[in-house]
Amino acid sequence: MLRQRTTSLTLPRVLGLALLVAAALPVGLAACAGNGAVPPPEVTPRSLVVESFPAEAAEESPPGPPIEGMTNAIVDATVRPARLTVTMWGTPGCMPYPVSVTWYDPWTVHVTTAPSDETRCAPDHLAVSQVVVLPVDHPADEVRTVRVDDASVAFAFRQ
Structure with missing residues (x-):
């Protein structure tokens, strides 16, 4: 006979998961920025008109x-x-x-x-x-x- 196992999310588990995501997010964004994944700001060409x-x-x-x-x-x-x-x-x-x-x-x-x-x-x-x-x-x-x-x-x- 097969038994079904369920896991309940308790408040400590939810908080732990939220802290883990909050700690990993800045590191992930910094890695993307360092690899050129974020486009540089657009530069407007300078006019030569005198x-x-x-x-x-x-x-x-x-x-x-x-x-x-x-x-x-x-x-x-x-x-x-x-x-x-x-x-x-x-x-x-x-x-x-x-x-x-x-x-x-x-x-x-x-x-x-x-x-x-x-x-x-x-x-x-x-x-x-x-x-x-x-x-x-x-x-x-x-x-x-x-x-x-x-x-x-x-x-x-x-x-």
């Missing part, structure tokens, strides 16, 4: 404001260090902004942008110029191509 203004107010000739939805650039080698003005369309406060400017080769400047984290965007859609300083790895007067987020853009050169 000046920003509506494209209509800029004295940019050529190319002036780009066609809506397009991007253009002006390399200004008359100043040291040389500056690059990138003009693109967007809403004030929500424009993508340059976070990296590098030389792709001696003739090509590559700009990488990041989306704005602003949540209160204006309803206006306009061309905004953002100025960044060019890296001094190569002479700015040799620029033949400007790329913004891997797309070649129309550009003008000022010497």
